[in-house]
Amino acid sequence: xxxxxxxxxxxxxxxxxxxxxxxxxxxxxxxxxxxxxxxxxxxxxxxxxxxxxxxxxxxxxxxxxxxxxxxxxxxxxxxxxxxxxxxxxxxxxxxxxxxxxxxxxxxxxxxxxxxxxxxxxxxxxxxxxxxxxxxxxxxxxxxxxxxxxxxxxxxxxxxxxxxxxxxxxxxxxxxxxxxxxxxxxxxxxxxxxxxxxxxxxxxxxxxxxxxxxxxxxxxxxxxxxxxxxxxxxxxxxxxxxxxxxx
Amino acid sequence: xxxxxxxxxxxxxxxxxxxxxxxxxxxxxxxxxxxxxxxxxxxxxxxxxxxxxxxxxxxxxxxxxxxxxxxxxxxxxxxxxx
Numbered sequence: 161x162x163x164x165x166x167x168x169x170x171x172x173x174x175x176x177x178x179x180x181x182x183x184x185x186x187x188x189x190x191x192x193x194x195x196x197x198x199x200x201x202x203x204x205x206x207x208x209x210x211x212x213x214x215x216x217x218x219x220x221x222x223x224x225x226x227x228x229x230x231x232x233x234x235x236x237x238x239x240x241x242x243x244x245x246x247x248x249x250x251x252x253x254x255x256x257x258x259x260x261x262x263x264x265x266x267x268x269x270x271x272x273x274x275x276x277x278x279x280x281x282x283x284x285x286x287x288x289x290x291x292x293x294x295x296x297x298x299x300x301x302x303x304x305x306x307x308x309x310x311x312x313x314x315x316x317x318x319x320x321x322x323x324x325x326x327x328x329x330x331x332x333x334x335x336x337x338x339x340x341x342x343x344x345x346x347x348x349x350x351x352x353x354x355x356x357x358x359x360x361x362x363x364x365x366x367x368x369x370x371x372x373x374x375x376x377x378x379x380x381x382x383x384x385x386x387x388x389x390x391x392x393x394x395x396x397x398x399x400x401x402x403x404x405x406x
Numbered sequence: 407x408x409x410x411x412x413x414x415x416x417x418x419x420x421x422x423x424x425x426x427x428x429x430x431x432x433x434x435x436x437x438x439x440x441x442x443x444x445x446x447x448x449x450x451x452x453x454x455x456x457x458x459x460x461x462x463x464x465x466x467x468x469x470x471x472x473x474x475x476x477x478x479x480x481x482x483x484x485x486x487x488x
Contacts, residue, residue, distance in 0.1 A: 341468070348471035351478065379464075386464045 267380030426473020
């Protein structure tokens with residue numbers, strides 16, 4: 161469905177809100193959402209380029225970009241350390257950090273005026289505006305915390321499923337609701353942000369949406385923090401010693 | 407889509423987001439007031455309290471977002487379009 165606003169006297173269209181319209185590409189047997197692919201690659205290029213430039217000519221006393229990157233690393237490591245624990249957080253910093261940075265940059269990319277670039281159908285927006293991206297991210301989280309649990313305690317990781325039939329139902333339910341709520345939370349928040357901005361632009365195109373867009377920079381960062389913290393805490397629960405647990 | 411379905415979808419969308427905002431609203435109010443109390447009692451813990459508060463507010467927020475998602479589906483991707 162599409163809402164359109166035309167100014168008085170049938171001027172041409174100035175703004176429109178559209179949801180669920182995608183530029184579809186056919187790659188072999190797969191059909192992919194083109195605008196999500198484009199923005200995902202832009203985010204990846206930004207992240208890889210930034211770290212590549214920042215890690216040339218490493219110095220013992222960092223300055224400039226290297227300093228900033230080390231600060232960012234400390235932040236990411238502290239997310240993992242708080243949830244997983246001092247002993248074994250180090251192996252999980254790459255996963256948690258990648259999730260955090262990807263989601264953060266993806267959310268912030270959506271606040272740029274991307275709709276100025278016209279593509280044949282749909283419009284450019286955050287990659288996290290597409291539920292396929294967020295489901296993929298949450299499946300990565302699911303697979304990695306199951307892997308962590310299996311590596312820690314072998315098949316004993318699934319022991320708690322067999323303790324009592326009622327609790328087993330709860331555990332099975334939790335198994336499915338974790339990735340579901342992870343993905344829906346991120347997707348819904350970002351979609352809601354972009355809808356609010358689109359509706360405001362539809363009503364007042366100039367200046368009025370700016371404070372909200374600044375607010376959405378904050379909420380985008382918080383969503384990235386929530387996603388990575390939750391992933392870290394699931395991993396942490398899987399790798400912790402089971403003696404004092406449940 | 408016939409008229410009845412369209413009208414019912416719009417009302418359902420409004421109810422979904424409106425009702426879903428009640429509980430999280432109360433919860434976020436409680437959380438924020440307790441956090442303010444905590445900061446007043448122990449100002450040196452402000453950073454930690456703020457971090458925890460923001461994180462838990464995001465969790466409550468997501469409940470409203472679920473309602474919003476249902477209403478967005480009803481408005482933009484209605485399965486009963488026919």
